[in-house]
Amino acid sequence: MVGTGMGAKNGILIKGGRALEASRSIRRIVLDKTGTVTEGKLxxxxxxxxxxxxxxxxxxxxxxxxxxxxxxxxxxxxxxxxxxxxxxxxxxxxxxxxxxxxxxxxxxxxxxxxxxxxxxxxxxxxxxxxxxxxxxxxxxxxxxxxxxxxxxxxxxxxxxxxxxxxxxxxxxxxxxxxxxxxxxxxDAPRPSSVHAIRALQAMGIEVNMMTGDGRALRLLLPSP
Incomplete structure (x- = not known):
């Protein structure tokens, strides 16, 4: 419960303790682009x-x-x-x-x-x-x-x-x-995105971005 409470304070919604426990085995995460990786202000x-x-x-x-x-x-x-x-x-x-x-x-x-x-x-x-x-x-x-x-x-x-x-x-x-x-x-990337992505990559998690845009937008993701 402490973990879900801390997540909520940081804008992260966790659906119960089971989901939090399962997060230990995550090896890949897929992020939405607009409004998540980016500011969403086109x-x-x-x-x-x-x-x-x-x-x-x-x-x-x-x-x-x-x-x-x-x-x-x-x-x-x-x-x-x-x-x-x-x-x-x-x-x-x-x-x-x-x-x-x-x-x-x-x-x-x-x-x-x-x-x-x-x-x-x-x-x-x-x-x-x-x-x-x-x-x-x-x-x-x-x-x-x-x-x-x-x-x-x-x-x-x-x-x-x-x-x-x-x-x-x-x-x-x-x-x-x-x-x-x-x-x-x-649409500009959020300033916090690069730090969050690098933190996930440092944990051994592969980070992908889901978007319908051109391939050049992969440059938004920092290299591991």
Whole structure:
């Protein structure tokens, strides 16, 4: 009982004495990433749009550069005549309904951008479907590739341990969604994480991190 009481004081919940006794034989521990290893306070740090010529052929490689959300007018058009401001509005509205930290960060960023732009946004009334998530989800296909501008952005952000999500727009009656936007988010490790992980490793316990993000995020875990 003393052990469970001390654990509770330190934010560790132990389900009874049997679980505490069994902990002596633990050889591997798997940690959740967001909000456990990290602060869980995600922020949007970068974004890029697919060049307009990619909209005509999703299998073609882009031969131009990328553009950030800040240096291109939000009035510029994306797929099927939808403006970038309208895409941001749909994304912010969609993500605002989710409790996930990624969604919250994107929703807040989108709303801030629209507030600064002062652009009127028309309602779509079901004319378009928007997809927000990983590449497979936004493509709604296993045999279609992202435009190279978005895939290159994803690779660059992954090397920095950031999380990238994508946005595609599917007009009514379209055969497949059109990827138009990639957004990168950052979440800092908790200062205490490195000490806790090294303490576990010193006890001979293998520490793993469970995450749906890129492999580069393994750098969050210190070497034994």
């Amino acid at each position: 922020t949007v740090v970068a974004a890029t749009w697919a060049p307009s010529h990619d909209y005509n052929d999703l299998y073609a490689h882009a031969d131009g550069g990328t553009s950030s959300l800040d240096d291109v007018p939000l009035t510029a058009k994306c797929a099927d005549g939808v403006s970038r401001a309208e895409v941001i509005a749909m994304v912010a509205s969609t993500e605002a309904r989710s409790e996930h930290p990624l969604a919250k960060a994107v929703a807040v960023y989108g709303k801030d951008m629209l507030a600064k732009s002062l652009l009127p946004i028309r309602r779509f009334k079901g004319k378009h479907t928007i997809y927000v998530g990983n590449s497979r989800f936004v493509l709604q296909s296993n045999d279609t590739q992202l435009p190279s501008a978005l895939s290159s952005f994803d690779s660059e952000e992954e090397t920095m341990g950031r999380t990238a999500i994508f946005v595609s727009v599917s007009p009514a009656g379209a055969v497949k969604p059109v990827p138009v936007l990639a957004i990168a988010l950052s």
